[in-house]
Amino acid sequence: MQKNSTILTVGSMAFDSVQTPAGKADKVLGGSVNYFSVAASFFSPVQVLGVVGDDFPKTHLDWLETRKIDVSGVQVVPGKTFHWVGSYDKNLNEAKTLSTALNVFEHFDPKLQNKHKECDFIFLANIDPVLQQSVLNQVHKPRLVACDSMNFWITGKPQELKETLKRVDILSINETEAFLLTGEKNINKAAQIIKGMGPSILVVKRGEYGAMLFGPNGIFLAPAYPVDTVVDPTGAGDSFAGAFMGYLASQNADRELGKKDPKKWDSILRHAVISGCTMASFTVQDFSLHRLMRLEFNEFKKRQEELIQMISVKN
Amino acid sequence: MQKNSTILTVGSMAFDSVQTPAGKADKVLGGSVNYFSVAASFFSPVQVLGVVGDDFPKTHLDWLETRKIDVSGVQVVPGKTFHWVGSYDKNLNEAKTLSTALNVFEHFDPKLQNKHKECDFIFLANIDPVLQQSVLNQVHKPRLVACDSMNFWITGKPQELKETLKRVDILSINETEAFLLTGEKNINKAAQIIKGMGPSILVVKRGEYGAMLFGPNGIFLAPAYPVDTVVDPTGAGDSFAGAFMGYLASQNADRELGKKDPKKWDSILRHAVISGCTMASFTVQDFSLHRLMRLEFNEFKKRQEELIQMISVKN
Numbered sequence: 116m117q118k119n120s121t122i123l124t125v126g127s128m129a130f131d132s133v134q135t136p137a138g139k140a141d142k143v144l145g146g147s148v149n150y151f152s153v154a155a156s157f158f159s160p161v162q163v164l165g166v167v168g169d170d171f172p173k174t175h176l177d178w179l180e181t182r183k184i185d186v187s188g189v190q191v192v193p194g195k196t197f198h199w200v201g202s203y204d205k206n207l208n209e210a211k212t213l214s215t216a217l218n219v220f221e222h223f224d225p226k227l228q229n230k231h232k233e234c235d236f237i238f239l240a241n242i243d244p245v246l247q248q249s250v251l252n253q254v255h256k257p258r259l260v261a262c263d264s265m266n267f268w269i270t271g272k273p274q275e276l277k278e279t280l281k282r283v284d285i286l287s288i289n290e291t292e293a294f295l296l297t298g299e300k301n302i303n304k305a306a307q308i309i310k311g312m313g314p315s316i317l318v319v320k321r322g323e324y325g326a327m328l329f330g331p332n333g334i335f336l337a338p339a340y341p342v343d344t345v346v347d348p349t350g351a352g353d354s355f356a357g358a359f360m361g362y363l364a365s366q367n368a369d370r371e372l373g374k375k376d377p378k379k380w381d382s383i384l385r386h387a388v389i390s391g392c393t394m395a396s397f398t399v400q401d402f403s404l405h406r407l408m409r410l411e412f413n414e415f416k417k418r419q420e421e422l423i424q425m426i427s428v429k430n
Numbered sequence: 431m432q433k434n435s436t437i438l439t440v441g442s443m444a445f446d447s448v449q450t451p452a453g454k455a456d457k458v459l460g461g462s463v464n465y466f467s468v469a470a471s472f473f474s475p476v477q478v479l480g481v482v483g484d485d486f487p488k489t490h491l492d493w494l495e496t497r498k499i500d501v502s503g504v505q506v507v508p509g510k511t512f513h514w515v516g517s518y519d520k521n522l523n524e525a526k527t528l529s530t531a532l533n534v535f536e537h538f539d540p541k542l543q544n545k546h547k548e549c550d551f552i553f554l555a556n557i558d559p560v561l562q563q564s565v566l567n568q569v570h571k572p573r574l575v576a577c578d579s580m581n582f583w584i585t586g587k588p589q590e591l592k593e594t595l596k597r598v599d600i601l602s603i604n605e606t607e608a609f610l611l612t613g614e615k616n617i618n619k620a621a622q623i624i625k626g627m628g629p630s631i632l633v634v635k636r637g638e639y640g641a642m643l644f645g646p647n648g649i650f651l652a653p654a655y656p657v658d659t660v661v662d663p664t665g666a667g668d669s670f671a672g673a674f675m676g677y678l679a680s681q682n683a684d685r686e687l688g689k690k691d692p693k694k695w696d697s698i699l700r701h702a703v704i705s706g707c708t709m710a711s712f713t714v715q716d717f718s719l720h721r722l723m724r725l726e727f728n729e730f731k732k733r734q735e736e737l738i739q740m741i742s743v744k745n
Contacts, residue, residue: 136615205615300451300520303658324639325653336740338640338651343618385743425651426741428700 120364121233122155123257124148125164125225125250126240126353127197128171128189131403134202137346143403144175145199147240147263150350153407154357154394155238156182157415159364162231164188164250166223168196178408188231194219207348207399208322227253236364238356239283241265244275251282258369261285261360263352269295277312284370286314287356290321302327303334315373316384318359318391320352328388331373332381337388340396340422347402351395354407358394362387393419435679436548437470438572439463440479440540440565441555441668442512443486443504446718449517452661458718459490460514462555462578465665468722469672469709470553471497472730474679477546479503479565481538483511493723503546509534522663522714523637542568551679553671554598556580559590566597573684576600576675578667584610592627599685601629602671605636617642618649630688631699633674633706635667643703646688647696652703655711655737662717666710669722673709677702708734 131145152161162185169191176186197220200213225246232255239247239262247262260283268276269292276296280286286309290302299305306317306329317329323345328335363369366383373380393415400406446460467476477500482491484506491501512535515528540561547570554562554577562577575598583591584607591611595601601624605617614620621632621644632644638660643650678684681698688695708730715721 301658301660303656321639324636325651327656333736334656334740335742336640336653336656338653341618341642341649341651343616345616382744389743421648423743425649426743427650428704428738428741429697 120235120367121160121162122236122238122360122364123162123164123231123234123250123254124151124155124238124240125246126151126242126263127220128165128167129197129199129220131349132198132200133347133349133402135207135345135347136203136205137344138402140347140402142198143405145349145403146197147242147350147353149179149404150353150398150407151238151240151357151360152179152184153182153404154354154398155361155364156184157358157394157410157412158361158390159236161185161361162188162234164225164227164231166190166192166219168192168194168219171196185230188225188228190223190226192219196220201349203348207345210349225250225253235259235369236360237261238360239263239279240353240356241268244268244272244279247279248275248282251279258371259284259363261287261356263287263356264292264296265289266292266295280309281313283314284373285316285318287318287320287352287359289352290319293317293319315370318388320355322348322351325392326355326388328384330381330384331377335381335385335388337385337392338426339392340418340425342396342400345399348399349402350398350404354398355391355395357391359387359391362390389419389422393422396422435551435682436475436477437551437553437675437679438477438479438546438549438565438569439466439470439553439555440561441466441557441578442535443480443482444512444514444535446664447513447515448662448664448717450522450660450662451518451520452659453717455662455717457513458720460664460718461512462557462665462668464494464719465668465713465722466553466555466672466675467494467499468497468719469669469713470676470679471499472673472709472725472727473676473705474551476500476676477503477549479540479542479546481505481507481534483507483509483534486511500545503540503543505538505541507534511535516664518663522660525664540565540568550574550684551675552576553675554578554594555668555671556583559583559587559594562594563590563597566594573686574599574678576602576671578602578671579607579611580604581607581610595624595628598629599688600631600633602633602635602667602674604667605634608632608634630685633703635670637663637666640707641670641703643699645696645699646692650696650700650703652700652707653741654707655733655740657711657715660714663714664717665713665719669713670706670710672706674702674706677705704734704737708737711737
């Protein structure tokens with residue numbers, strides 16, 4: 116049987132209005148699945164589940180399709196698209212939400228077509244854990260499931276989130292969220308608790324300090340690529356996850372590989388984390404998806420090599 | 431001529447009273463040169479310049495001598511030893527100073543004996559830049575000079591500090607201090623400005639996130655070793671610098687090597703940074719120098735190997 120390395124992702128599609136020390140952008144394209152799918156599409160085909168209002172420019176969806184991102188699972192419904200307004204002060208690691216208008220996203224109910232159900236790699240972006248489970252209930256036999264979450268669900272729907280976590284292989288989450296989820300203040304201890312909740316792999320995102328992988332062969336510490344100017348950190352985590360999952364899918368690296376060859380699985384995971392760090396470093400260099408939209412894969416590979424050189428003890 | 435890889439260091443010897451989320455310690459051994467010299471002594475002989483009051487227990491000096499740390503340059507004068515009182519809240523990266531009694535340290539004037547003047551590796555710990563220059567005026571032909579500084583001198587004696595920087599090869603400083611010194615908020619840009627001030631090598635310490643080396647062959651990013659419990663971060667930076675300089679001296683890695691073989695120089699500097707990160711990870715596991723005092727070099731080497739494994743893309 117031919118393996119299917121298409122990624123299915125579900126999450127928010129949004130307009131963002133954001134202010135940072137570098138400037139501001141009004142009602143630009145945002146939302147977790149947009150960042151995720153554009154980043155992932157450098158490596159693997161992607162199918163998107165989401166919802167937008169009838170104010171969402173068709174040009175956006177058309178552009179995603181030029182990236183071979185299948186948007187036929189995006190519901191276009193009467194009303195307004197989800198709109199997030201936020202700002203960052205000098206501490207670019209933490210967004211301040213000024214307003215959240217869920218709009219049509221409030222009643223989002225992902226309905227999967229047959230092609231979605233056959234996807235082998237699933238990424239549940241940061242949405243209501245009940246919707247994350249609804250997607251898992253509809254897919255057939257995914258070979259690898261990863262998810263994200265956030266403070267809002269950790270405190271608001273802890274039981275539902277724990278049900279989701281029982282069913283995922285990889286959790287990708289911010290460091291402060293890992294602390295909140297576990298009540299621990301030390302990341303090693305938090306990681307052990309989270310692994311007990313279900314995921315066998317934990318990726319901890321640390322903003323400008325990079326990411327940690329709690330993998331099958333110990334910890335991998337990946338610093339962020341140091342860019343000259345951070346314009347807007349929005350979407351860094353989701354584009355990290357996109358490149359991470361995209362790389363895994365491109366390598367057909369699934370949980371079976373983890374059982375058969377943990378060492379190879381660990382190596383691929385480490386490389387996937389580096390891909391994520393590299394992709395995120397482009398995202399933050401402009402507002403919205405602007406930098407990713409003009410990113411060439413050769414530029415990506417060049418910077419990734421540079422990052423690997425920057426973390427090599429023997430140069 | 432036989433090369434002399436002895437390190438000369440000058441800085442504070444102190445009593446620390448410190449409170450952290452893990453507990454408290456009262457009037458324990460502290461001060462930059464104590465942390466520095468104990469860490470460095472794992473690699474190279476060390477000579478210390480400092481001053482203590484007549485309340486300083488002779489057992490402390492005796493113990494340093496068992497480590498082959500030459501304390502004959504420590505002045506014991508009538509009065510009280512420098513006493514720092516500080517605390518850390520949950521953000522273990524930032525100490526809050528509650529009181530500073532300089533005591534005998536206020537009138538410290540380092541006087542070098544002939545053996546001190548012959549040292550080839552110099553580390554000027556965080557003290558008045560005027561005293562740092564006084565030491566440089568007295569030494570003969572050091573092969574490598576490194577220094578540290580802090581906010582107090584950056585804002586209080588900026589011109590004097592800049593005079594020191596013109597005469598050093600390596601500056602080792604915290605990230606926030608690098609920003610303050612340069613007025614820049616981006617570390618790449620700050621590093622370029624600092625290199626223009628004199629040092630050809632910059633080491634940026636980032637607390638629990640590790641360190642960055644702006645070296646002869648580009649940037650090296652070294653994450654911190656993730657310990658299970660941080661008891662007290664005091665001295666992490668100084669013991670980092672101690673292992674860093676100790677390793678360089680043990681390899682006879684001086685500025686001449688930098689000119690002759692920049693690639694080898696870069697490799698040794700990267701390894702020195704890893705040694706620094708590893709040493710600091712032990713320091714923070716207990717109050718004062720307690721963990722370093724009982725550290726075996728084999729333990730150190732084992733953890734260093736573990737850290738190298740944690741940052742290797744190919745495992």
